[in-house]
Amino acid sequence: MRTSKLITRSGMHGITRRQPLEWLALIVALLVVTVFAAALHYASVAQLRASERERIQVFAGVLANDIEGNLTVINSVLANLIQDSRSDADATAPGRGMTNHLQRLEAAMPGVRALVIVDASGKVIASSNPVLTDMDLSQRAYFQTVKASPDATRLFVSAPFESIKKDLIITLARMLPKSDGSFGGLVLATLDPGYFTGVFRHIVYAPDLRTVVIHGDGRMFLSYPATSDIDYSVPEQPAACSTGIARAA
Numbered sequence: 001m002r003t004s005k006l007i008t009r010s011g012m013h014g015i016t017r018r019q020p021l022e023w024l025a026l027i028v029a030l031l032v033v034t035v036f037a038a039a040l041h042y043a044s045v046a047q048l049r050a051s052e053r054e055r056i057q058v059f060a061g062v063l064a065n066d067i068e069g070n071l072t073v074i075n076s077v078l079a080n081l082i083q084d085s086r087s088d089a090d091a092t093a094p095g096r097g098m099t100n101h102l103q104r105l106e107a108a109m110p111g112v113r114a115l116v117i118v119d120a121s122g123k124v125i126a127s128s129n130p131v132l133t134d135m136d137l138s139q140r141a142y143f144q145t146v147k148a149s150p151d152a153t154r155l156f157v158s159a160p161f162e163s164i165k166k167d168l169i170i171t172l173a174r175m176l177p178k179s180d181g182s183f184g185g186l187v188l189a190t191l192d193p194g195y196f197t198g199v200f201r202h203i204v205y206a207p208d209l210r211t212v213v214i215h216g217d218g219r220m221f222l223s224y225p226a227t228s229d230i231d232y233s234v235p236e237q238p239a240a241c242s243t244g245i246a247r248a249a
Helices: 002-088 096-108 141-148 193-201
Strands: 112-119 124-127 171-177 183-191 209-215 220-224 241-247
Touching: 002 096, 002 112, 002 171, 002 183, 002 193, 002 209, 096 112, 096 124, 141 171, 141 183, 183 193
Parallel strands: none
Antiparallel strands: 112 124, 112 183, 171 183, 209 220, 209 241
């Protein structure tokens, strides 16, 4: 009986002594598995973020090319309008034919809300939108900018401003020179924010994505989806305008 008790006590002592080692081994194994799982998760997240970043950059490039293409076309149209209206540059008002011509051009360009011809005093003498006819634009910043720095070869891109429809718009303007080359007014196109919103709608593929267009002075022109709680305006940039896609915070 004594021998049996000794053996039993010895066996229990061995089990008790092994338990801390087994628990330690288990804890170490769990830590290794946890670290390995965390590393795999981090690598997966990093790969996903890189893929998303690349995808967003591709979409931003597509949008930038689309906007750049529109600006190029509008610039060409404005240059042609200068040639068409050159004989009327010193006149008080172009003929009805010019108004019809502006309306046809506007209809052919979905990104343009209005085409306007302004005389040297700032008065609208022709417009594809009759509401703007005879309006005084002499106090508009874009008019003052072109008048102060006349350059018949340059396309002027205005900062975003509030239109008569109470939304933010941007105008593209070129100087209309008189016969002697001096400042004779402007030919300008007003961009339609609705057109760009329609383009952005096909790009924003996730609910937390937002597309923004920012003017060169850093002011946000528009965003899609529209937001009033986040301002993506940035410090002044050298380019006329820029576009980007961002995830909402």
